[in-house]
Amino acid sequence: MSTWPVVPAEPIPLQPTLAPRSLGRLGLAAAALLALLLGGPSAWALGWIGSWPGPLAAIAWSTVGLALLCNTACALLGTFLVLRRMSLLSDAISHAVLPGLVVAFLITGRLDPWAMLAGAVVVGMLTATGVQAVRQLAQLADDASMGVVYPVLFALGVVLLSRYAHHVDLDTDCVLFGLLELAALDTIRLGTWELPRSLLTLAPALLGVLGFLLLAWKELLAASFDPAMAAAAGLRPRLMHYLLMALVATVAVASFEAVGSILVVAMMIVPGVCGRLLSDRVTGTLFWAVLVAWVAALWGYALAAWFNTTVAGSMAVAAGVVLVLVVLLSPRHGVLVDAAHRLGTRLTIAGEDLLKWLLKQEPGYERLDSAPQGSVPPAEAACVPRKHCLEHLGGRWQARLVLWLLGRRGWIEQAWDRVCLTPAGRRRAWHLVRAHRLWETFLEEHLQLAPDHVHEPAEQLEHFLGPGLQQELEQQLQRAYDPHGRKIPKQAEEH
Amino acid sequence: MLKRPDSPQAEAEPGRQPPAGTGPGAPVLDVHDVTVAYHRRTVLWNVDFTLQSPSLVAVVGPNGAGKSTLLKAVLGLVPLASGSVRFWGEPLARCRRRVAYVPQRESVDWDFPVTVRDVVLMGTYARLGWFRRPGPDEHRLAQQCMEQLGIAHVADRQIGQLSGGQQQRTFLARALAQRADMYFMDEPLAGVDAATERVVFDLFKQLHAQHKTVVVVHHDLRSVPEHFEHVLLLNTRVVAFGPVQEVFTPQNLQQTYGGRLSALEQVAEALRRTEKTP
Structure with missing residues (x-):
């Protein structure tokens, strides 16, 4: 199923x-x-x-x-x-x-x-x-x-x-x-x-x-x-x-x-x-x-x-x-610890953006995203050449560091010269999609921003929306669709 | 949340009414003909008012009207060019411990390496006298004051890591730990969040219920009718002083603020609202 x-x-x-x-x-x-x-x-x-x-x-x-x-x-x-x-x-x-x-x-x-x-x-x-x-x-x-x-x-x-x-x-x-x-x-x-x-x-x-x-x-x-x-x-x-x-x-x-x-x-x-x-x-x-x-x-x-x-x-x-x-x-x-914190935040954001990008490269993604709930088979893991990933990340030394850190968290697998999302990485990516769309919808509904103005701020904030804040946002929203007409993924009931 | 009838303070405090040392019929606060000048500029001119019984007093007026200076003058922090101030019929030196002061939040260095608990404990210092350190009683009192203002969960945080509202609550908790009978607060509601504002107004009510006097320099005219009993309209001189219903009129406000009051209409409306509600 x-x-x-x-x-x-x-x-x-x-x-x-x-x-x-x-x-x-x-x-x-x-x-x-x-x-x-x-x-x-x-x-x-x-x-x-x-x-x-x-x-x-x-x-x-x-x-x-x-x-x-x-x-x-x-x-x-x-x-x-x-x-x-x-x-x-x-x-x-x-x-x-x-x-x-x-x-x-x-x-x-x-x-x-x-x-x-x-x-x-x-x-x-x-x-x-x-x-x-x-x-x-x-x-x-x-x-x-x-x-x-x-x-x-x-x-x-x-x-x-x-x-x-x-x-x-x-x-x-x-x-x-x-x-x-x-x-x-x-x-x-x-x-x-x-x-x-x-x-x-x-x-x-x-x-x-x-x-x-x-x-x-x-x-x-x-x-x-x-x-x-x-x-x-x-x-x-x-x-x-x-x-x-x-x-x-x-x-x-x-x-x-x-x-x-x-x-x-x-x-x-x-x-x-x-x-x-x-x-x-x-x-x-x-x-x-x-x-x-x-x-x-x-x-x-x-x-x-x-x-x-x-x-x-x-x-x-x-x-x-x-x-x-x-x-x-x-x-x-200290100067060094401060710099490391800043670097950590930057790498985190780059890494999470890469997860989302990998998710969107999967062949089933478009169908999955636009189809009604419960009707589509799960996406098969699709792998992307490592070179493309590095290019997407800007290709500097930080790009390699991001891939290494994502691998260590168990969010991606690197086989040969290809990079694939793991199931945990896919879940994390959907989280980000959810945070992004919640925030976009909130901006449009409550601050009356035009749909073509909501993507940028949401792109920034998606990395900082915890589950508590996500729930609060969701309760304030009337629609289950984001300003671009796509569904906002639901959060599973806690067991 | 704040008005717990079983709070230890609520039980302990009424026993101190009326406070010892009060002359019969002596006014709570008597500010007599106070003039303050910085260099050649007179900041306060012949300020004269008397508070007969414990009350919630808002001090309002335009920027530069001498509101903060009035508090400092009353507390002896700036020299008086003339005039005198008496608390319960006595000079300040004899009843400092019964008076607490909350300065403006911006007046201190929030990078100072102390925690919220340290700051609140400072409220107990005056009662301890020289050479004595805060003991278990003082720590309990500080804890209680922090809980009352909802900052117990940040008690061990360095004060620079607090939000503006939390910093203001820390100051108020410190004043509360002084267990005073009269509180002077300089803009305690400036730049705080809505939740803190509720907490602060609740605190005023609670203190008033315990027959304390609270004098607040305040900037938000719209909340004056709802939350205060007396109002002092100040613009270098006292324009008017008395119960809010009598004194807080558009004419007096016009006189206090000159033509510059943009919020005047809103205030008039707020007044009409409060007249209808009771």
Whole structure:
């Protein structure tokens, strides 16, 4: 017995169906490749530094340790700056604190770390307030007002420095690049411990950042996401803003001498950006940001040792390399995975169009399609030369890929140089015909499009109409014929 | 769907009526002579109105009439050039927790890496006070608010992956989680789908049934007579304020919108319809 083709009620996912599983695998593959590319060199760097002679390795570990402290503090704060879309403020503050340092030195007459810290925090806050004031009073955009405030303050610092304090060891080069190489050697005796002097500023700075995040987490989160609502609810977003600025200034100053402002700025922005690409939660973003900052510290140190160059500069460069890797390979938002998704969709559509085309090549198709239901024998499988298929697909490398993917799904068989629809492929093709005609009919009945205008949109949309949507369309239609007078295949009852 | 009589909120809330700290006879909301100026441009001029009892209030007026600014001024988010605002006879600082604000949807960054659940939980932050984190109670409350607005199934989605209507529902669920007595909403119906619109109007009704006050900046004049009790016609100054039946007249609307109101005729028709129906 034969019937007019009835489309079976097999579930069809709304997403393009040709290669969804391999795309999922592609995300995993990107993640694995990223882990390999980040972890491999890191492991190598650890092993290499570990193989150095004792005293040299000790200095290396202590330098890397200091960099880890600084990078962690910067990455944690920087993530919030990135999320709040004010990354440039880290740049502004880390430069603008210079006059604060100089004035603190002029007042105390010596390089007292606490006075310098106080001076820097005061000027840091002035920068944050100044940026806001300039924005409001001069009605400038955020970036412009920052660009106005911090060069002026930085230049003021340079002027003060060269006028009143040129004999002091407050070198502008040192401010920019730091001397991480020597930080581990510049030690201070504390009881029986011989500790790097920078540790005494970096460790409290990091503790301050951690304490702030732990204690004021929810206030900071609310203030960062929706300051207006936070203000209305009494969550003090303005206070959070200034606390954040004070901490940025503190960390900038604490890291200054050791690592320099270039690394501070790089570590405030790059890890946060990487973290956001790797996670869709704030905690995840912070986690990945810290990890990226650590990888950059390790790579940077190894790079500097290998090429015998500046450590802080190498770390900033390493951070840039990590950023490029993450942008390319992020499993969620990466360039490669995005491109693969687009390619997958394109191949799916090309493949489904080929199935329909193969169906229409079958000798019984015309009779089957125009005959009344239940009167015609089923179409015998007709095969098409592979060459014609490739021509129909445009003949590029993607065409071969489409045939291969269709074969893997079991929708076509390739024997010798011929391509045939399998029964599963034929069912799939009828599904598409049904989706196409439903949509054409809908466009004509409900949007009053002319019959010669409905084919193109239907051709696009047929690939995305799931069974649910098909049923809804069918219920809204009055006719069982499409605008060209052909029957719309029915869906079989579900068993 | 929303008006479940057995919903926990419906049972819990009437117990808080009348709210503690209310002076006898003190109006719910008293906006006295408020003027707001940005630079040299005056955005609000001597806005003065008093809401005696809980109500559903629509704030309508043309673009640039200062509707959003009025909400911000009432909530202390922009400085007042003059005037004062009192809630239940008290200044805002003493009753912030009883007031919830729903800003315009476009005012936040929807790429921010938080889930719907995270955002709704933010509604509970104000009650928790400093240093405390949301516990099981707060999570239950957030879940309940998400279910009430029909977004529980997207609770763990990053907010950028939501439709416009779902984003608006997320904001409203967050406000609901604040368990406030007065709600200020800035264009909660702008650019939402029909289903969300129904949900939002149902929410208004439900809040009103619990004797809450809801002040909504609204743009669709046609739905005002059906869904609101009071209306504030605003165009820098208050053109009219009062019950919808008395104030929402073609003459007042003409005065509010000047000659620019193309929907005027439709409104007049909508008014005639609502007059006939009861």
